[in-house]
Amino acid sequence: MNASERPRLGRGVRLRREGDGSAMLLVPEGALMLNGTAAATLELLDGHRTVGDIAGALAERFDVDVERAQRETGELLQRLAERRFVELP
């Protein structure tokens, strides 16, 4: 997914935080357990922030270089968009 896109969660998709800090993505007729990076990424989707903004924030938070964060964020969001868990306004 392009760095200038402004993704948001798809229709009928909800991010749920558990008491122990773990997270899952509730989707139509299913639930996906999320790892820490995926949960942190999805928490930043609001339809306004760009993929570039999100990757920048994650790079800072997880102390990785921005290029790698850009690539991995774009790939994750692309995979989720193919299943319509993430959409572009």
Next chain:
Amino acid sequence: MTAPRALSLLCELTYRCNLACPYCYNPLDLRRFRDELTTAEWSRVLAEAAAMGVVQVHFSGGEPLLRTDLYELIAAAHGAELYANLITQGTFLDDAAADRLLAAGLDHVQISIQAPDEGLADWIAGARVHARKLDALRRIAGRNVALTLNCVLHHDNHDSVDAVIALAERLGVGRLELANVQFYGWAFRNRSALVPTREQIRRTGAAVDAARGRLRGRMEIVYVASDYFSDFPKPCMNGWGSTFLTVAPNGDVLPCPAASAISGMRFDNVREGSLATIWAESEAFQRYRGTGWMPEPCRSCARREIDWGGCRCQAFLVAGDAGLTDPACSLSPHHARLQALHE
């Protein structure tokens, strides 16, 4: 063994329905379920489910919109932070119902059709309802809620699968579920008329593959295979008592929606105990949980934690004992009984 965490609850609010689809998986003996739970009892079930860690609730039936308290129950689920899913045949989904469902906090709705064209669809449903279902689909597609179009595939509509996909595209639905008929309840009784041919299964598989490639990112297509044509069984319920539980209209708590057909198995009822206790401790849930109950060929099989022995209800219906390997498995000594239906 310690009970795992239940994540998903199916509330079968009623088995009443105004259609007569021959592939229905509801039980034959509907009288057993006539004394339906009250609104207060269902609300308690939802609160207990949320407290034990369930995250998603599916309201189904029968036709759940025949329960006039459906909106209240969806609001109760929403209030308890449960993801609320409605599985309906759509014939009662008018504008007022759609407004109330969305206001109650519904997250997703699945609407079924019987076939893409009116003549065949109404013939399968046993009622003139297809046009009303299309109205309901258009109504929901235009609103801010996730929508799945569902079509159960069997001998008489498998050849229409391309037209079902085209209809889903025209309606603009984001998710299409094409589900081969599963042989329980009425569908098991009608299986000789419903079972597709091997050629139909092959052609539909190819049509789904092609459509998925063409529609990637626009429509998700969920294809539920027919275990009558596979070498290995489906991992039914992802393992008995591992993730899913069902509450029947009368409050019986079932490890699988078809389990009430297993004669001799006793199911605890929410009128007599809490959902959490029934899930963790009842005899029915413990009987086939995990792998300790397994006979051969499951016990020594490398796939025992992939398939979980397949489906207990199918083992009962076809092999006569819920504690046997699912006859859908090619390694089952009873596999030939299942194959005899379509070979």
